[in-house]
Amino acid sequence: MSLDVPPQQDPLLLRRLLRAKDCIDAASHEAWPVERLAAVSGVSEAHFARCFKQAFGAPPHRYLLTRRIERATALLRDTALSITEIAFETGWGSLGTFGRTFRDITGESPGETRARGPTPGHVAGQVPPCFLSAANRPDLRTAVSEKRRQEADAINPGIATEDKEMP
Numbered sequence: 342m343s344l345d346v347p348p349q350q351d352p353l354l355l356r357r358l359l360r361a362k363d364c365i366d367a368a369s370h371e372a373w374p375v376e377r378l379a380a381v382s383g384v385s386e387a388h389f390a391r392c393f394k395q396a397f398g399a400p401p402h403r404y405l406l407t408r409r410i411e412r413a414t415a416l417l418r419d420t421a422l423s424i425t426e427i428a429f430e431t432g433w434g435s436l437g438t439f440g441r442t443f444r445d446i447t448g449e450s451p452g453e454t455r456a457r458g459p460t461p462g463h464v465a466g467q468v469p470p471c472f473l474s475a476a477n478r479p480d481l482r483t484a485v486s487e488k489r490r491q492e493a494d495a496i497n498p499g500i501a502t503e504d505k506e507m508p
Contacts, residue, residue, distance in 0.1 A: 350396055357382040358396050361389070362404070369408035370432035375401055409433070410446050417455045424451045 350358075361378040378401055379389035394400045399407070413431045416422055422430070428439035428451075443451050 350392060354384070354392060355396060357384065358389075358393055361393065361401070362397065365401070365405050365408055369405060369412060370430060372432070373401065373405050406442065406446065410443060413439070413443060413451065414447070414454060417451055418457075418459050424455070427451070 361382045364378070364381055365373050375386050375390050378393070379386040382389050384392070390401060393404075397404060409431045413427050416427045416430065417424070420427075424440075425436050428436050431439075433439035433442075440451060443454075447454065
């Protein structure tokens with residue numbers, strides 16, 4: 342019986358990776374290219390990207406997208422900020438990219454999320470905020486571009502990507 346258990350990582354390396362993850366969590370609205378995260382961790386870029394995915398289950402960029410979408414969802418639910426303000430406040434460079442990525446990840450547009458209104462509340466103090474955050478975290482096990490390709494294949498099952506004619 343084989344279990345898919347990742348090999349143990351060096352505790353000092355994990356501490357360095359956590360430092361980078363904490364930076365993303367604290368300032369997900371900022372640009373966090375792998376070069377910057379690797380510098381925070383004190384390791385090479387390739388080693389950082391490989392070890393981050395192994396330690397946290399998602400590549401650094403995908404983890405950053407998850408955090409941005411979580412924050413945007415909370416702002417859509419709990420504030421009266423415009424969708425444009427929320428897009429720029431959560432680190433997106435354009436409203437179009439924000440809207441497309443938000444829909445790809447959550448399955449609905451930012452406007453639809455806002456129209457749903459606040460999530461039915463819980464009694465404060467009964468559920469720790471970290472559990473609520475984890476329960477509402479978007480599922481990004483599949484890259485956004487891969488999700489788009491799968492959706493396109495579902496819509497046009499007879500057309501393979503290689504068979505499409507280029508103008």
